[in-house]
Each structure stands twice: as C-alpha cells, then as structure tokens.
Amino acid sequence: MLVWPRNERALLSDRLSCCEPLPLEYLGGALRGDHDVTIHDLRIDPPLEQYALSHEPPDLVGVAIPYTTSAHVSREVSREARRLWPNVPIVLGGHHPTVSAEWLDGFAADWVVAGEGGAPLSHLAAELEAGRTPTPVLGLAPYDARTGLERDRRPKPAALNNLPMPDRSLLAHHRQDYFHSIYRPVSLIRFTAGCPYTCKFCSLWRMTDRRYLVKDIDRVLAEIADIDGQNLYVVDDEAFIQPARMLELADAIDKAGVRKRFHMYVRTDTALRRPDVIVRWAEVGLDSVLVGAESMTDEELSDYRKGTDPGQTRRALDLFHANGVKVRANFIVQPNWVDEDFARLSRTVEELQVDMPSFSVLTPLPGTDLYDESRSELISDNPELFDCYHTLFPTRLPLESFYHRLADLLAGASARTTPGVTSGADPSVFYYSDDSAFDEMLRSLRDGADWSRPREPERLSSTG
Structure with missing residues (x-):
C-alpha cells in the first residue's frame, strides 16, 4: 500500500x-x-x-x-x-x-x-x-x-526511458477528482527532468546535478496515449530547454492525431530563443503556461540568479498572448517589502495583462542554496510554513500588515476577469475552486502572523 x-x-x-x-x-x-x-x-x-x-x-x-x-x-x-x-x-x-x-x-x-x-x-x-x-x-x-541518504547515498538521476511506465490504472476510479488551476479533471505527465539553470530558491537543479534528462518521443507519445482525459499538466521543471526536440514532439503529437490541452512551465528566455516552437505548440494544444517571472526588477532577478530580465518577461508574454496561450505568471514577494512594493507589483500585473497571476513569498526551501545560506536567519522552524505563503524571514512591515498586504494581492488577482479563462459564473482566476475555499485561504493568510511569530526551535530532525 x-x-x-x-x-x-x-x-x-x-x-x-x-x-x-x-x-x-x-x-x-x-x-x-x-x-x-x-x-x-x-x-x-x-x-x-x-x-x-x-x-x-x-x-x-x-x-x-x-x-x-x-x-x-x-x-x-x-x-x-x-x-x-x-x-x-x-x-x-x-x-x-x-x-x-x-x-x-x-x-x-x-x-x-x-x-x-x-x-x-x-x-x-x-x-x-x-x-x-x-x-x-x-x-x-x-x-x-538515514542521515546522508539525501546526499551521499541518493542515486544519481537515471535515464527517464529506463523508468517503468506509470500505472495509471491504480487511480482510474479517482480520475475525475483531480484538478489544478482551470483544468478539471487533469492528468499529470512528465516529458523531462532536471534543469541546467541555478536559481537560488530552487532545489530541482541540484537533484540532477544540473543535468537535463529527456524521454524519447515514442515514450512520451505512449504515455499520452495512456491518458483518457483532455487536460494534461506537464510537470517538467522546464519543458522547452531543447527546442528542436520540442518541435519534433509537437509534430509527432500532430501526426498522431492527439487532441489535448497542455499546461507547461516555461522560462521567458527559452520561449524567446525559439518563438517558432511556441507558435507550433500553440497549434497542437498548448493552452497555458506557467512563467516564473519572479520580479520586474533587475536587482531582484540577479539576486535570485534567475538569468532573465524584465524586458524578456514583457516580450514573452506578448508572444504567448499573440498565439492564444494563457499565462499564469508567478511573482516573488520579498519579506522586506513595504506598502509601495506591494502596490508596484499590483500595478505590474495589470500592466502586463497577466491572465492568471500568482504570488509566492520568498521561501528558503530545504535542498536549495537559499536555505543553506540563510537558515540561521529564519524566524520559525515549523515545516508547515515552507509553503511559499508564509514568511520565514523578518519583515520590515509589522507582521500583521505584511500578511494583510499579501492577502490583498491574492484577492486582487482573484477579482480580475480574463476572457477565455473566467466566466460570469466563476470570476476567480486564482484557482478553480468554490468561492468558500478561496475565502478561507484569504482569512488564513490574513492571520498568518499568528503562525510566523518567532519562537523556540522545533526541529524534528537529524540535521546530519
């Protein structure tokens, strides 16, 4: 079991x-x-x-x-x-x-x-x-x-073609219960693993030693054929690192007569490097992308080691929109922000015409360079706060004010109406859910200070 x-x-x-x-x-x-x-x-x-x-x-x-x-x-x-x-x-x-x-x-x-x-x-x-x-x-x-398993005794990443096919029959009885964002029901699939970039807040590139692993085209097609549903959430760290391969995959999907709606992660610089690949994928079913915009300031992007700039974000969003691809763009909220920073981000979302904006508090997730560099600065040791919605760093604003500003950002995102994404019956663009669930989330977020106050360590671990 x-x-x-x-x-x-x-x-x-x-x-x-x-x-x-x-x-x-x-x-x-x-x-x-x-x-x-x-x-x-x-x-x-x-x-x-x-x-x-x-x-x-x-x-x-x-x-x-x-x-x-x-x-x-x-x-x-x-x-x-x-x-x-x-x-x-x-x-x-x-x-x-x-x-x-x-x-x-x-x-x-x-x-x-x-x-x-x-x-x-x-x-x-x-x-x-x-x-x-x-x-x-x-x-x-x-x-x-177990100490050291996550380091010295963790297996090196294996070729994805050598992994067995996922057994989706084990959850066939729940297939209609799974959903994400505007996709209900949704099925998950993976084309690649790993990432060659070294963002400070991400652990995924460290897990594969910056290697980028791909599945053969035939293997991807076989996995797609094993999925009955229309909506596919591609959970790759970054699906478009190898543009020639993605172009080949799009052609193979088209030739096979596959008609699905795809949601994928993509970097702005990757999309701009080969816009023809994005155009082709839009033709074969790319419905939306998650873009890690993170910030619209060069200073913050440099600090994150993101390797992109604000101009690329603007041009990439134009590219996606020109091809009918909806954009969920994520922006990082810094714990040291003041009121004007929150207001600036709200204006940015409107100026960029982000279809589905999302926001995450800068979080030092275990397994990241950010965590290794900053763990002594953290104000809480509660693992439940490593959710990208709570701050683990001291804030410049009073803690209560910080969480109220963050909740206002999410509420503003939810209040937007985006053609092709939302409808009069469900105006929310944050997540596809009933209104009460989102309202409860906002209430909990406004009470976030009660969770994040500095307290005595509660490290349930062998730190090895």
Whole structure:
C-alpha cells in the first residue's frame, strides 16, 4: 500500500488544487507484475482506520512525504499505520526525504527511500517477500541510519526511458477528482527532468546535478496515449530547454492525431530563443503556461540568479498572448517589502495583462542554496510554513500588515476577469475552486502572523 497524505494544514488546500500523485503511479509501475499495489490517497479515500476495517493488512506500507510542509501530517500517517498494523514494515519516501534529512524524527518507520524510488522500493519489496532481511542499496536506507541518504547515498538521476511506465490504472476510479488551476479533471505527465539553470530558491537543479534528462518521443507519445482525459499538466521543471526536440514532439503529437490541452512551465528566455516552437505548440494544444517571472526588477532577478530580465518577461508574454496561450505568471514577494512594493507589483500585473497571476513569498526551501545560506536567519522552524505563503524571514512591515498586504494581492488577482479563462459564473482566476475555499485561504493568510511569530526551535530532525 502506497499512501499519499492530506494537505489539511496547507494554506493552498486540497479544495484549491488536488493533483494525482504521479510519483506513486511511477512506483506502482515499478512494482507492477511482481506485487499487488494499492494507492490510498487520503485527500479522497477514507481514513486508514476505516480502510483497515474491511481489508486485510498490507505486507508493506509506503508513506509519501511529498513536500516539506507534509512532514508533520505524514508523520501522523506513519504512526496511524503502525497502530493499525504493528507488524507491517513502513517505508518513507518522496521529495522531502530526497532533499533533506530534517524534520524526519518521530516517524513510525523502518526504511527510507530517496530519489525516483522505483528500483530501491522494488528491491525492498522483493527481499521482504522472500523472507530475507533487506540490505541497504543506493537510495534505500534503514530509518535509523538515514542521515546522508539525501546526499551521499541518493542515486544519481537515471535515464527517464529506463523508468517503468506509470500505472495509471491504480487511480482510474479517482480520475475525475483531480484538478489544478482551470483544468478539471487533469492528468499529470512528465516529458523531462532536471534543469541546467541555478536559481537560488530552487532545489530541482541540484537533484540532477544540473543535468537535463529527456524521454524519447515514442515514450512520451505512449504515455499520452495512456491518458483518457483532455487536460494534461506537464510537470517538467522546464519543458522547452531543447527546442528542436520540442518541435519534433509537437509534430509527432500532430501526426498522431492527439487532441489535448497542455499546461507547461516555461522560462521567458527559452520561449524567446525559439518563438517558432511556441507558435507550433500553440497549434497542437498548448493552452497555458506557467512563467516564473519572479520580479520586474533587475536587482531582484540577479539576486535570485534567475538569468532573465524584465524586458524578456514583457516580450514573452506578448508572444504567448499573440498565439492564444494563457499565462499564469508567478511573482516573488520579498519579506522586506513595504506598502509601495506591494502596490508596484499590483500595478505590474495589470500592466502586463497577466491572465492568471500568482504570488509566492520568498521561501528558503530545504535542498536549495537559499536555505543553506540563510537558515540561521529564519524566524520559525515549523515545516508547515515552507509553503511559499508564509514568511520565514523578518519583515520590515509589522507582521500583521505584511500578511494583510499579501492577502490583498491574492484577492486582487482573484477579482480580475480574463476572457477565455473566467466566466460570469466563476470570476476567480486564482484557482478553480468554490468561492468558500478561496475565502478561507484569504482569512488564513490574513492571520498568518499568528503562525510566523518567532519562537523556540522545533526541529524534528537529524540535521546530519
């Protein structure tokens, strides 16, 4: 059994965005044929206690820690699994233990997996099934010897073509429940992995040592053919790094008669380098892009090591709009901002005619250079605050004022009406959700100061 936790304490709740747990489907693909696999998505499925009343105990429980913000709730899931099935081995995995050993104390667990996870998890399952005591391999460590797994013993990134196909049949019964942004339902797919750029706030390039890994065109087409839905969220770090390949993929999609709506991440400089590729993708279904604009000042972009400039952002948005591609642009809010900075960003969003603006507070996520450089400056050690909506740095404004200004930004974004994106029935452009969920988010954000006040450390970790 592979378990995905709820986001019950996250500001961006499951009512605002709920994507399929694609990493668990990849693990299911790795285990397929040799083991019976169940994915239990606690965002949708009943609590484990209710499940246990009508099912035999599993032979192995995998608990995902998909984000740093999931550390506490995943810890509770592991303890509940241990209470229900005291003799069943428990293994942890996910993005967070792949990049950080922090906040991993106190779990009920026997093993930890890092990296893609398919090979080490298959090894663990095979050893347990054979009645042998599992031996550690690259990417797999006993829970009590996990320190260093996220560094020295994390497997190097493997060729994506060597990974098994994700087993989407495991969640076919939930396919209509998954959504993101304006796409409901939505399916996730990955064309590439890694990024050659070195943004200070991002951990993804460090996970692949700046390598950019791609899937063969035929493999991508096979995965697309395995998806029934129309809306595809391409979760690549940056899909368009190799423009010639993306042009070839677009032609192959067209030739195969695929008719989907694609949402992708893309850098502004990448788009401008080969505008013909964007034009071609718009012809074959590119419906919207997420652009990390981050800032419209050279100074801030330089500090982030973004490698782009404000002029590129303006020209890239013009390119997308000219081809009917909607833009979700993200902007970083600095903790040291004052009222005029918030007002400036609000004006910028209007001037750029961003279809779906989003905002994130500068967050030193574990596994990033920013975290390594600034961890001594953080005002809180609560992993639930690493959600890009709370500040972990001291603010120039009073803390209450900072969160009120941030909430005003989000409320202003939601109030905008964008042709082709919103309708009279649902004017929100922030996330595709019912109004009450977004209102609750704004109320929680305005109360953010209650979460972020400096306090004594609560590091649930082996810092290794």
